[in-house]
Amino acid sequence: MQTVLIVVHLIIVLALIGVVLLQRSEGGLGLGGGGGGGVAGFMTGRGQANALTRATAILAALFFTTSMLLAVMSHRSAAPKSILDTGASAPAGQPAKQPTGADNLLDTLRQQQDRAPATAPAQPAVPEAPQSR
Template identity: 80%
Template sequence: MQTVLIVVHLLIVLSLIGVVLLQRSEGGLGLGGGGSGGVGGFMTGRGQANALTRATAILAALFFCTSLALAVMSHRSAAPKSILDSGAPVPGAPATPAQKPTGADNLLDTLRKAQDRTPEQAPAQPAPESGAPAAPQSR
């Protein structure tokens, strides 16, 4: 149903564009020609203006209606969502462990793991070599 409505909507859009382009410009030369009144003498002067104005109004109303119908259909097809069902952690509930990425960890994960280690788990700092200058200590 939605596909049919989209096709009808596109046909209305193309028709509306065509009708608007056929209308005579007030300030200059439109597609209808300059001052002769129109498309090969089919309708001249006032009759053409009334017919094109009426067609534009009808097509604009149809465009508005199909746009509203498509918006309503799109909204109804979406499942209702609640913030409460978003999966946010509940205070006081145990946190579930995050999924571990496969392969090597990235730098940020490695730094977080190193920061979370206790002093017993941290690797021992290697002693500076005898020939290397010691790092300056700040007071």
């Protein structure tokens, strides 16, 4: 479904680029031409402007709609998972301990800290840097 929507989105993007480039610019000559070339024989000036403006508005609305749909689909497929939902793996032979109301994560961490041996942290070795003379 997402692949189909991406293909439709790309077709809309290409059509939107084409329609915008066909419009006559206010300040100079766009790709639509100022009179002699382009699509001047296709419609009259006013009819061409109305049709291209309407097509631009429709394609822009479709572009924003497909963009939003792709964003929602991407967000739902990449939902974050909590590490608390998975639970910790228990050692072999012991059942996993189910947390109770009074036994929360902070208490568990404090108990593990109390059980840990009190050893001084190892000092990192100082790297020897080459000395210039």
